[in-house]
Amino acid sequence: MIKTKPYTATRNACKMCxxxxxxxxFHGIEGTIPLLHGSQGCSTYMRRYLISHFKEPVDIASxxxxxxxxxxxxxxxxxxxxxxxxRQYTPQMIGIASTCLSETIGDDVAMIINSMDTSSIPAxxxxxxxxxxxxxxxxxxxxxxxxxxxxxxxxxxxxKYKPRAKKKINLxxxxxxxxxxRHLKEIFMDVKTKMTLLPDYSERLEGPSWVEYxxxxxxxxxxxxxxxxxxxxxxxxxxxxxxxxxxxxxKTAGSWLEHNFDIPCVSLGIPxxxxxxxxxxxxxxxxxxxxxxxKYKRQRGRLIDSYVDGNKYVSxxxxxxxxxxxxxxxxxxxxxxxxxxxxxxxxGGKSGLLKQALDEIIPKNILKQVSVHQGMDFTQxxxxxxxxxxxxxxxNSKGYxxxxxxxxxxxxxxxxxxxxxxxxxxxxIGYKGTQQLFDTIVNTLLRKRQDTSDIGYAYM
Numbered sequence: 001m002i003k004t005k006p007y008t009a010t011r012n013a014c015k016m017c018x019x020x021x022x023x024x025x026f027h028g029i030e031g032t033i034p035l036l037h038g039s040q041g042c043s044t045y046m047r048r049y050l051i052s053h054f055k056e057p058v059d060i061a062s063x064x065x066x067x068x069x070x071x072x073x074x075x076x077x078x079x080x081x082x083x084x085x086x087r088q089y090t091p092q093m094i095g096i097a098s099t100c101l102s103e104t105i106g107d108d109v110a111m112i113i114n115s116m117d118t119s120s121i122p123a124x125x126x127x128x129x130x131x132x133x134x135x136x137x138x139x140x141x142x143x144x145x146x147x148x149x150x151x152x153x154x155x156x157x158x159x160k161y162k163p164r165a166k167k168k169i170n171l172x173x174x175x176x177x178x179x180x181x182r183h184l185k186e187i188f189m190d191v192k193t194k195m196t197l198l199p200d201y202s203e204r205l206e207g208p209s210w211v212e213y214x215x216x217x218x219x220x221x222x223x224x225x226x227x228x229x230x231x232x233x234x235x236x237x238x239x240x241x242x243x244x245x246x247x248x249x250x251k252t253a254g255s256w257l258e259h260n261f262d263i264p265c266v267s268l269g270i271p272x273x274x275x276x277x278x279x280x281x282x283x284x285x286x287x288x289x290x291x292x293x294x295k296y297k298r299q300r301g302r303l304i305d306s307y308v309d310g311n312k313y314v315s316x317x318x319x320x321x322x323x324x325x326x327x328x329x330x331x332x333x334x335x336x337x338x339x340x341x342x343x344x345x346x347x348g349g350k351s352g353l354l355k356q357a358l359d360e361i362i363p364k365n366i367l368k369q370v371s372v373h374q375g376m377d378f379t380q381x382x383x384x385x386x387x388x389x390x391x392x393x394x395x396n397s398k399g400y401x402x403x404x405x406x407x408x409x410x411x412x413x414x415x416x417x418x419x420x421x422x423x424x425x426x427x428x429i430g431y432k433g434t435q436q437l438f439d440t441i442v443n444t445l446l447r448k449r450q451d452t453s454d455i456g457y458a459y460m
Contacts, residue, residue, distance in 0.1 A: 012378040015348030018130040021141030022097035028199020030220035031092030038099025052418035103131035170235035239326040243267030273334035299431035315339040320393040333361040
């Protein structure tokens with residue numbers, strides 16, 4: 001008799017579907033419309049999450065699978081969808097992401113696209129394979145960035161020159177907030193260094209009010225700039241997990257450019273906290289040969305001073321950190337830096353690299369108090385958290401029911417934030433973002449203590 005392990009279905013997953021990340025990337029490219037090859041429900045689900053977070057209109061086209069399509073193949077549907085999108089939106093690029101259904105039946109999307117007569121379709125067609133059973137929304141995000149870079153910079157092109165005198169950096173920041181992306185652009189502007197940021201949805205998914213309807217919002221990384229990434233002097237990629245994947249020999253956007261065009265790539269964790277931000281600015285100085293402006297040194301000084309002021313309120317507090325693996329790694333490193341013990345670091349991702357990444361960033365005296373889990377949903381997380389007596393949780397809105405059941409405050413950060421306004425305007429990175437996170441955490445703990453006090457107090 002064969003014994004099988006009991007299986008419990010995932011409840012309230014700590015991740016989202018892979019094509020969602022790809023759709024977000026395509027919305028960060030100028031004149032681009034994402035098209036999901038699959039059922040209408042898939043694109044509706046992606047739109048719902050993106051709209052609720054960004055509070056902006058988000059168009060995602062679909063090849064609209066039916067029962068018949070699922071049996072006989074979706075090639076005809078995909079061709080018709082591409083033609084319809086080209087006619088209705090006149091985009092510069094159509095980003096085609098596959099879904100579970102189209103991948104399961106074995107649709108060869110690349111072959112379908114190559115068999116089309118595209119003479120009447122001026123848009124560039126970029127395809128990325130993103131079935132949700134292969135990963136999370138962040139995996140889809142990184143795969144889409146890589147696909148765009150590869151298809152815009154084929155290794156067959158001839159490079160006649162490299163403008164070394166005018167340094168230009170490729171920056172692949174990962175899945176950050178609009179405010180994070182705007183802050184990065186401000187930093188490079190202050191350092192007087194040209195930079196190609198991919199993707200850049202900071203304006204397209206948070207623009208001003210429209211006088212007239214826009215089929216495609218303004219903003220996004222220009223396609224021409226992506227096609228010139230092979231001329232850059234260096235690339236930077238954010239994400240400890242992404243860096244570990246690259247070390248294992250798997251391709252990333254940065255490694256593709258490094259391998260095919262000899263453009264050195266620097267892999268960093270997301271710059272949250274003093275140490276991580278110091279490392280980012282140190283590498284930026286090395287790449288640009290320019291001194292970091294004084295204003296960032298002043299920001300660093302104010303941040304450290306606030307650490308001293310607020311240490312007694314956060315020291316030895318216990319936190320649950322959850323979300324994307326790179327977010328969890330960076331946030332846990334920041335929490336350990338300010339004296340908070342991230343007693344539970346959990347993610348729905350299954351890279352197998354989260355513990356290794358945390359080992360490298362968290363001091364050993366704190367690390368031994370940390371419980372690390374991958375492939376975890378919020379039901380499992382809540383059950384495990386009850387044994388750890390946390391003081392607060394930090395992560396996206398999907399963890400609110402857990403925090404409510406545990407009776408602890410939730411510091412909202414990351415993606416998605418769909419029960420508050422301004423989720424896309426949360427600044428997480430740099431000295432300035434770290435300052436905002438620190439203040440928010442301290443004030444959250446003070447409010448909890450104040451609201452639960454028998455007598456209350458109005459001064460501290």
